Amino acid sequence: MLPPDEHVSTAWHDAPCRGLDRRGEVEDRLSVRLDPTPLAPAAARHALAPFCDLLAARACDDLRVMVSEIVTNSALYARVSTPIRVDAFLLPDEVVVAVTDDGPGFDPGALSGPRPGEPGGHGLSLVAILASAHGIGSRIPFCVWFAVWRAEAGTEHAG
Amino acid sequence: MSRQGAHWPGDPVPLTIAPSEGDGASACVRVEGELDMAGCDAFLREVGVTVRAGLPLEIDLRGLTFLDSTGTRALLAADRLARDAGAADVRIRAHPHGAVGRVLHVLGVVHVLDVVDG
Numbered sequence: 001m002l003p004p005d006e007h008v009s010t011a012w013h014d015a016p017c018r019g020l021d022r023r024g025e026v027e028d029r030l031s032v033r034l035d036p037t038p039l040a041p042a043a044a045r046h047a048l049a050p051f052c053d054l055l056a057a058r059a060c061d062d063l064r065v066m067v068s069e070i071v072t073n074s075a076l077y078a079r080v081s082t083p084i085r086v087d088a089f090l091l092p093d094e095v096v097v098a099v100t101d102d103g104p105g106f107d108p109g110a111l112s113g114p115r116p117g118e119p120g121g122h123g124l125s126l127v128a129i130l131a132s133a134h135g136i137g138s139r140i141p142f143c144v145w146f147a148v149w150r151a152e153a154g155t156e157h158a159g
Numbered sequence: 160m161s162r163q164g165a166h167w168p169g170d171p172v173p174l175t176i177a178p179s180e181g182d183g184a185s186a187c188v189r190v191e192g193e194l195d196m197a198g199c200d201a202f203l204r205e206v207g208v209t210v211r212a213g214l215p216l217e218i219d220l221r222g223l224t225f226l227d228s229t230g231t232r233a234l235l236a237a238d239r240l241a242r243d244a245g246a247a248d249v250r251i252r253a254h255p256h257g258a259v260g261r262v263l264h265v266l267g268v269v270h271v272l273d274v275v276d277g
Contacts, residue, residue, distance in 0.1 A: 038197040041227070045193075061258040068227040072196050122228040122266055129265060 010125040012106075015135025017145040019089030019096035028090040033083035036075045036101070041068040044086050044099075051088050051095050059148045062130045063095060066146050069123035070099040078103040091150075098137055098145040105142035174198040175222070176205045185215045186246070188237075191222030194230035202230075206237040212245030220253040221277035226262045238272050252277050 019026065032047040034040040044067045052060040067086065074084040078101035085100040106124065124144075128134055131146035174194060179187035188209050190202060210216050218237060220226070234251060241249045253259050254277045263269050 041195045041229075042193060042197060045225070058261075061261060064225060064258070065227050065262060068195055068225075068229075072227065072229055075196065122231070126228050126262075126265060 010128040012124060012128060012134065012136055012144070014139075015133075015137070017096065017098045017135070017137035017143065018094075018133060018147055019087065019091070019098055019145065020137070022089075022091055022096075025091050026089050027092065030086075030088040032086050034071065034086065036078045036080060036082070036084050038075065040075045040084055041071045044068065044071040044084075047086060048088055048097065051090055054090070055095065055148065055150055059095075059150065063097065063148050066127045066130055066148070067097050067099070069127050070097075070144055070146070073106075073123060074099055074101040074103060077101075093151070094132060094147045094149050096145055096147045098143055100138075100141050100143040102141050105136070105139060105144075174201070176202050178205070178209045179217070179219055185217050186211045187217045187219055189219040189222065191224075193225035194223055194233065195225065195227050196229045199229060199233035202233050203237055203240060206240055207244070210241045210244045210246050213247055215248035215250060216241045216246040218249070218251045219277075220251060220259055223253070223259050226259045228262070228266060231262060231266050231268055234268065234272065249273060250275055 028051075030047065030051060032044070034043050045064045048063065048067055052063055055063060071084055071086065078084055082102045087098045087100070089096040127146055132149050134146040135144070137143040137145045174190070174192035174197070176188065176190050176198070179189040186209050188205050194202060206216070206218070218234070238249045249272070251272055251274045253263060253274060263274055268274065
């Protein structure tokens with residue numbers, strides 16, 4: 001399972017999107033625009049399937065959860081008229097996914113970790129826990145990104 | 160399922176929510192496919208019509224292949240809804256490993272709800 005709680009940060013900070021930061025190493029790239037509807041998370045998972053297939057099972061599961069969390073937020077808070085943009089970058093050692101919308105974004109300081117039994121606000125914390133790296137790539141437009149290792153890290157096994 | 164807009168890249172894995180064959184001693188809701196923001200309302204409606212006062216309710220997630228925090232929130236809401244409706248107990252049956260079990264564990268739901276291994 002996860003590392004002990006004290007080693008897990010659920011904070012979000014400004015950080016350049018690693019897919020753009022390492023653009024010279026990008027092996028492949030996917031880009032999709034999604035209408036901000038309740039169907040957007042499933043559409044995002046589907047669009048990323050070609051990259052998911054290249055990952056270890058656990059990393060694939062995590063990537064699907066993470067993109068769903070971020071796209072769900074975008075679908076809830078972005079303006080109805082503007083698509084959500086999902087960009088995925090295949091790097092030699094990791095997959096980076098960036099989600100851009102025209103919504104107001106969020107205040108990282110207002111986020112707290114998951115609190116069992118209390119609804120709300122868990123999605124972005126879950127991404128921060130599962131991702132190998134994550135950050136707010138830009139504020140205008142609002143872009144958040146996360147990375148997941150292509151190979152299974154350590155000796156962790158399914159379950 | 161209808162396609163929403165021009166950007167839809169393909170058909171999703173369908174979500175199936177149905178009352179399960181019960182033995183009369185409990186009420187069951189079976190959820191298969193992927194549970195995210197698109198399916199939560201339908202899931203909670205099904206829980207609402209399936210729950211029976213005085214009987215335990217089982218929510219069978221063994222056929223679920225995807226769950227996110229929104230779907231997890233719906234599980235918490237379903238637990239409350241069923242108990243408010245008089246369910247004797249609410250049990251969630253899920254595979255402990257794999258995508259669904261991982262989210263239930265990471266979000267700490269296994270410590271709050273009665274989650275049993277499938």
